[in-house]
Amino acid sequence: MLGRHARLLALCGLSLLLHLIVIAWLETRISAPLPLIGNPALAVRLTDVTPVAPAPAAPAAALPSPMPALPAPAPVQASVEAAPAPARPAPPQPAGGVAAAEMPSRYRVTVPPSATLRYALRSADGSDGEALLDWQTDGVNYRLALDGITGAIESEGGTDDAGIAPLRARYRLGAGSAAIAFERERGAIVLESLGRSVQDTPGSQDGASVLMQLAGIGLADPDQLQDMVDIYVGRLDGAAVERFQVLGKETVETPLGAMETLHLARAGAARLEVWLAPEQGWLPVQLRATAPDGSVRTQVVKEIRRAPAP
Known part of the structure; x- marks a missing residue:
């Protein structure tokens, strides 16, 4: 009986040993790395990623309503008041305490050739007389003598880019005279x-040369004589822009016959009217002065003498 049991124990022990050997052999086969054929080794790093739980959905009642459409911008009103423009600075005053003055426009000027005009002078009281305009120039310098309804003035000077350029004018006053420079x-x-000065400007004239400057403007370009012509004029008591209004074309009867003219008028307390004749080189063939008391004096050309052509 004991022998039988011994044999069973030996068989069980042998069977256990065989199982242990098989298990050990399998473990060595499983743990051995598999051979790689033709591929480089790959390094893999595992990172512990914690999944983020999704935020819970908001209740249906808490969901915002769709954004409403933005309103169109209001149109700019045309009545918006603009910012005031900066004030224009006063023109600089020249040296010597000269007062500033308004500056007129510039005109193209052709200096009229030398000419002497004699006029028949008629006054409101019926008295007759003569008037004279004697203009002498070499194209650069000039001398002018005027004696008529605008007074007795002698002017001399030259020319520049603005036309006739007086240097000195002498006004006769009774037995004496006074001058401006x-x-x-x-x-x-x-x-x-x-004993004082006023501002000067290019194109300025005296009381006599202003008539020849008007003629020179017409000679250079008649289209400049439209609507009005502004000329800065120096006189014994000061200087100012004198505006000649263009009144239109007019036929003037003279002792030399009918002449087609352009009628201009300077307004003011002492009104002066000038008739320029294009066919006579834009010379002033008639002048009329109306005094502050309403009296009228007129001079009409009766003779024109021109210097012989060189």
């Missing part, structure tokens, strides 16, 4: 009888 480099007109 144009100091163009200083930009001043010196009123010698008053």
Whole structure:
């Protein structure tokens, strides 16, 4: 009986040993790395990623309503008040305490050739007389003598880019006279009888040369004589822009016959009217002055003498 049991124990022990050997052999086969054929080794790093739980859905009642459409911008009103423009600075005053003055437009000017005009003078009281305009120039310098309804004035000077450029004008006053001087480099007109100066500007004239400047404007370009012509004029008591209104074409009867003219008028307390004749080189063939008291004096050309052509 004991022998039988011994044999069973031996068989069980042998069977257990065989199982242990098989298990050990399998473990060595499983743990051995598999051979790689033709591929490089791959390194793999595992990262512990914690999944983020999705936010819970908001209740249906808490969901925002769709955004409403934005309203169109309101149109800019045309009545919006603009910012005021900056004030224009006053023109600089030249040296010597010269007062500033308004500057007129610039015109193209052709200097009229020398000519002497004699006029028949008629006054409101019926008295007759004569008037004279004597213009002498070499194209650069000039001398002018005017004696008529606008007074007795002698003017001399030259020319520049703005046309006739007086340097000195002498006004006869009864038995005496008074003068003004144009100091163009200083930009001043010196009123010698008053002992002071006023501002000068290119294109400025005296009481006589203004008539020849008007003629020169017409000679250069008649289209400039439209609507009005502004000329800065120096006189014994000061200087100012004198505006000549263009009144239109007019036929003037003269001792030399009918002449087609352009009628201009300077308004003011002492009104002056001028008739320029294009066919006579735009010379002033008639002048009329109306005094503040309403009296009228007129001078009409009766003779025109021109210097012989060189």
